[in-house]
Amino acid sequence: MFNDHNVTYLNNERKHMLELKLAYRNLVGAKLRTVLNVGILSFIYVLIIWHQSLFNGMYGQASQFMIKDDIGGGQYWFEKYDPYDLSLIDDIHGKIPEEIEHLIQHKQAAPILIRPASFFPKGRIQSVLLKGIEPEQTILDIPTTKLGEESGYLPIMVGRLMAKKNFLQDGDTFTIQWRDANGTFDAVEGKIVEIMNSFVPAIDKGQMWVSLDKLQKMSVLEDEATIIVVGKNVKNQKDLSYWTFRNPEYLLQEVTAIVSSKRGGSIVLYMILLFLAMLAIFDTQVLSIFRRRKEIGTLMALGMVRSRIIKLFTLEGALNGILGMMLASLYGAPLLILSEKHGIPLPFKAENAGMALTPRLYSEYSAGLILGTILIVLLTVTFVSYLPSRKISGVNPTEALRGKIS
């Protein structure tokens, strides 16, 4: 019945190229509209990836410092120990369990005894927590070696924040007073032998580090500790009697919560920006369909089915997202790399952040972050482009050819 011509028919790949080429040409033809849409979208890509990377960097930095200087591979806490409530710290200590002794001997664990005390810098009185740790320990990356020095003074290490607040310097001496396990008050002259440059406030503020051995003797608490830090390579630790094991995830939950809450707040910002961009894309699509109603009728007359025309217009809108991504990679990639290498200065003092941060925040990227952002933006753009394009399914070709669209 039909007189088929002697032609070669190819597969569906060529069909998709037709829509892609036409969509691309129409986008380029729209000039300023396309530039604005693509520009906005590229900005959104860069902003979301960069902003999220800062949160990744924040978490990465804080967790890295905390694991290195404070948490290690996890901690055993003596019963009732609560780092946020140290009112009963005087009574929170216990014998180091035998199960952990071999770890300590093989330098895979470091016991820490915590005792309340007072010290008298330049005639003032200040409360402080004395933390006793083995000078030769290698679990935490803090310079404890000098705590083993023998002199007429008690060797003390403080953090830089503690030193700054109390005007302490290397070599300063002062009186330290404490109460031992029997309730007897005693005092000794302490000397600053090390000011450690840690970014972890949890091991710095209000604390002084001394030799474990010396603190145990001072407190009459031989072989006792308050917490025991295990090394990063020590796995599968379980609770022991009187001692509860806290894994790194548990110990980092505050940091996790802080970063999550900041992320949550920023997501509102992204949604607003994305919404505004989608509104622009939507309006562009509506205008495009209205202006090109005759073209839609022509495409139908030439033999294009409605679904293909819908696909064409949807693709046009979605292409904004793809072009936006390409533009973002052009100017965004150098900026993002700079942010990763050189960081940005924190707008506030790092010590006021409530977490372990350096004065500069460095971006951390992941494939998931970049691909996830691209996917979310592209899917949203495609959906928003599809919404007005659906209208074409109800278009009457004869009316469209006359320039009408219902």
Next chain:
Amino acid sequence: MALVELENIVKRFPIGIQQGTKGSRYFTALNDISVQIDKGELCAFIGPSGSGKTTLLNIIGSLDAPSEGSATVLGNKVEKLNERQGALLRSKHMGFIFQTYNLLPVYTVYENVEFPLLILNMSEMERNRKVMDALDWVKLTDKKNSRPNQLSGGQSQRVAIARAIVKKPELVLADEPTANLDAENSYNILDTMVMLNKDLETTFIFSTHDEKVIKYLRRKIYLMDGKIVKDERVTT
């Protein structure tokens, strides 16, 4: 068998709600049209505005369906075709020429003419050959890289003709093809279509009220108020 067979075609359009009743009001654009058009004819539906010419052309072109009656085009009953079948019929076997050319503004002349072949998923080599043949027929090979906004009215319509005949369809429907052209361009266009009708044996059906076009036709079907009032064949 005729290429186009129209039997008792009626086409009504709703124009609003009839006051005092629950029904809609209708305008009858075509009223009991019956006509047969054979292969190779060069004919036209002639009449003033509102006589139903374009509506008839749209039905033959499967862009619209009759309210009553039967329209058989190339062996297919138009009123029974779904969207895909109608699109396939148009893409493979029909060409359209519009009053306002309706070229795709973002494509070059070459790409505009190539477009129907892309819908047919033809190979690049085949497409290139056919497009250049079509441009040669309408004498626009030197303009193949131009955009529609760089062409004159006459040139634009010739591109539209090339697009319509590039796949050598059995049937070309031209809706007022000379309405936006001056006399010289109109005659050029008509000469081209007469030549293609003769060389390719393509059936041309126009809708027109242009006297310049009427002189070229071998068959003139006059319409008035949706009815055929005269069907005149010119013997040469």
